[in-house]
Structures are given as structure tokens and as C-alpha cells.
Amino acid sequence: MICRTAALAALLAGAASAQTDFTSLTPEERAAFHGELRAVLLAHPEIVRNALAPAPYADEIAKDKAIIARHSEALFGTHDFAFIGPPGDALEELAALGAEHGLSFARHRLSDLPALAAALDLTEPPFYIFRDVIYRGAMPAIVLERELSRMAGER
Structure with a gap:
């Protein structure tokens, strides 16, 4: 051998x-x-x-994407992505990064979207919701920068 x-x-x-x-x-x-x-x-x-072998969590990822697609109008409206969470540093940082990339976002409170929150088990904000991925919890700027750069490049 x-x-x-x-x-x-x-x-x-x-x-x-x-x-x-x-x-x-x-x-x-x-x-x-x-x-x-x-x-x-x-x-x-x-x-x-x-x-x-399928990618780890492939089923869960597909399920989350389908839920996002079903709720896309309420989540995004005419915006590029959504933020669910309270005012504060995360929101301010996201607003600045979004503006740098020419992207806009819809801001929601968790109570605004009860069906989505239940379907995706959203309990502790903040959540950054893009059309194909959800980030749970406060994200470092570099993670958001990468995601927003990708989105801006797809326009």
C-alpha cells in the first residue's frame, strides 16, 4: 500500500x-x-x-434560508438586509458599514416579527439577517464588513 x-x-x-x-x-x-x-x-x-457527505448543518441551513425567503417582505421590504435588536453600538456600527457600501437595512424589534422569531428560534438579539444567512449575537466589524462587501459586489 x-x-x-x-x-x-x-x-x-x-x-x-x-x-x-x-x-x-x-x-x-x-x-x-x-x-x-x-x-x-x-x-x-x-x-x-x-x-x-453533505456539509455539516446543511439541512438546518436550507431550512433557515426557506424561512427567510417566506418572511422576506416583512423582513427586508425594499432594503438589502435586516437588523433585529435594540439601539446601541451594534446598530450604529452596522449603519456606518452599510452606508459605506451603499446598502440599506430594515431595523426591527423582536416583537415586530413573532412568527419569524418563533420559526428561527430568535430569542436573544441582536440578529443580522441577510437573504442567505443569519448572524446571531453581536458580530465583529470584520464579519459584517465581509458580508456587506460580498453583497455590494453582487449588485
Whole structure:
């Protein structure tokens, strides 16, 4: 097994160092590569299992996105994203960052959206709700900056 893994590594290393295009391998090289790759995958089926496994929390993420989509009109209206929480530093920071990116947000109190709060188990604000993700709790500016930059770039 070690010999096969070493052979595969050598083949890949040789190809990489020579900047070989795997689509232009000779029939013999292609057969050797396929044979070694097959042997490694048969010896280590977890490689394929891990590659095919769903992302952690994929079901929960999909459920949250569907709930956000159902409540999007109440949440966002004509705005780009929403903030649920009290006045304070988080709100002020978000307002400044949103303005820097030319994005606007709807501000809500938790009591404004009881159905959404129940569906998403929103209990302790603040919450930053974007069309495809929810951030729970106070977020560092760098996290918000990354999200707002992504949104502004999608416009």
C-alpha cells in the first residue's frame, strides 16, 4: 500500500513539476494513473465517503434560508438586509458599514416579527439577517464588513 501511495504521489509530483496536462497523458501513463488512483480509493473508501457527505448543518441551513425567503417582505421590504435588536453600538456600527457600501437595512424589534422569531428560534438579539444567512449575537466589524462587501459586489 505504501508503495502504491508513493507511486501515485510520485506520478502527481512529476506531473506537477513538469506542468503536465493530465488530459495529454499517453495511454500508458493514463492507465498507470488510473490504476494507482483506483488502488488508493479502494484502500481508502473514506475519501469518497467524505467527499460525498453533505456539509455539516446543511439541512438546518436550507431550512433557515426557506424561512427567510417566506418572511422576506416583512423582513427586508425594499432594503438589502435586516437588523433585529435594540439601539446601541451594534446598530450604529452596522449603519456606518452599510452606508459605506451603499446598502440599506430594515431595523426591527423582536416583537415586530413573532412568527419569524418563533420559526428561527430568535430569542436573544441582536440578529443580522441577510437573504442567505443569519448572524446571531453581536458580530465583529470584520464579519459584517465581509458580508456587506460580498453583497455590494453582487449588485
